[in-house]
Amino acid sequence: MDSATAREQALDAAEKLFYGRGVQTVGMDDLRGASGVSLKRLYQLFPAKEQLVEAYLERRDVRWRGQLTEYVARQEDPRERILAVFDRLAEWFGEPDFRGCAWINAYGELGATSERVTRQVRSHKRAFREYLGGLVADAGLPEALTGPLFLLAEGAMVTAGIDGGGAAPAREAREAARLLLGGPRSS
Template identity: 60%
Template sequence: MDLAQARTAALEAAEHLFYERGIQAVGMDDIRATSGVSLKRLYGLFPSKSALVRACLEARDTRWRARLAAYVAARPAPRDRVLAVYDWLHQWFSEPGFRGCAFVNGFGELGAVDSGVADIARHHKDAFRTYVTGLVVAAGGPEESAAAYVLLAEGAIVTAAISGTPDPAHQAGQAAARLLAGSVPA
């Protein structure tokens, strides 16, 4: 296994284990066993567990936002793009092993003691807010109303994780549709 393959295997194993079990419950030996990357090479790639956690979150951020953007971009009308966010959330919540937002989970576990994890979580949430704001404005809505759409999405993420059902995405989408109807000219 070359260096790039080892890095990919370590990141995939760590991300899966961190998301499934929680960051603090997973040791570097668990990641070694799952990835097949020796501890020596693992620590050569990531000098600390914190560095590995941050790398996992950064990779997840890039992938998560790209998946959402691709799904939303397939909608022709700006209003439909806003609502597509909630449809995409429903698909995500329906995936096997959905355990909520990795950034909220990571922040909850380590945000108070690892400023790098806290910064990545904030960056992810800021980027999501900026993205949704752009969608709302493109649909003709006022920029100041975008916070409501973001809160609906964030609330749906947390509620779906706790309730174990994807239904909060549809509920949030219905509320977003009502907001659009009241603030965006048809």
Template identity: 60%
Template sequence: MELAAAETRLLDTAERLFYERGIQAVGMDQVRTASGVSLKRLYQVFPSKSALVLACLERRDRRWRERLAAYVDGTAGAAGERVLAVYDWLYAWFAEPDFRGCAFINSFGELGAVDPAVADTVRAHKAAFGAYLADLVAAAGAPEETVGPLVLLAEGAMTTAAISGSPEPARQARLGAARLLAAT
């Protein structure tokens, strides 16, 4: 099996298992078995579970931000509508049948205190999301001080949707964001 194909298969499998069951609940042997990749190849590609977790998070970060940006970029209307489109996208994401919360929040909860690299990766993802929202806010002509509350509305919606099992927190966050933007 080619190294790139093994890496892709391992990442696909590990990401699915980590997201479904939790990182600490999934061992490297389970990843090996579910992926069909030999243990020797697994450790050639990812010398540790931490390296595998980081690779999964980095790949998920790219995909998540690309999906969000593609959705927002497809939104017609005033620049403020692009900010609100973030919450519409969150609603669609929360409504997906396999939604188990934010993988970054979940990862931080499991490993943030014991794996500084995971904590740093999560912080980088959240900072990139905040910077993206800041760009949308600036394009909408809204004050910079609205960025923090808008980020908190989104992050709170992610956590609440995971706990409640409902996409509705995204609608509530959108309503709050619309009110905040209208007040500026």
């Protein structure tokens, strides 16, 4: 098995296990069994578990933000694009394997002890906030709306994670966002 294949298999297993069970409960032996990659090879690819967590978060970030961007881009109206962020969150929260925000979860487990994890989490959240800021600018709205919209989305993620999923937090956040934007009442 070449290094690229072994790396992808390790990251696939890490994502499933870390997201599903939590980082600290998953050992390298669990990852070996789930990935089919030998322990020796795992440690060659990721000399420390923290590096594997970092790579998992980085890869997930690219996919998560790509899916969000693709979903939002389906809307032509710039204001509707902002609200579509919350619609995408509602879909995500309703997925059967939803376990909350991977970055918030990882930060809660390792943020106090891992600079690598903290850096990944902050980078992801900063990129998400900047994305919302771009949507706000494209809609010709005041930049000051970016922070409140970001907090609504993040609050919905935390609430959905704690409540065990379901679209209600995203729908409530969407309605609050609509009120901030001054749009017509949702039906």
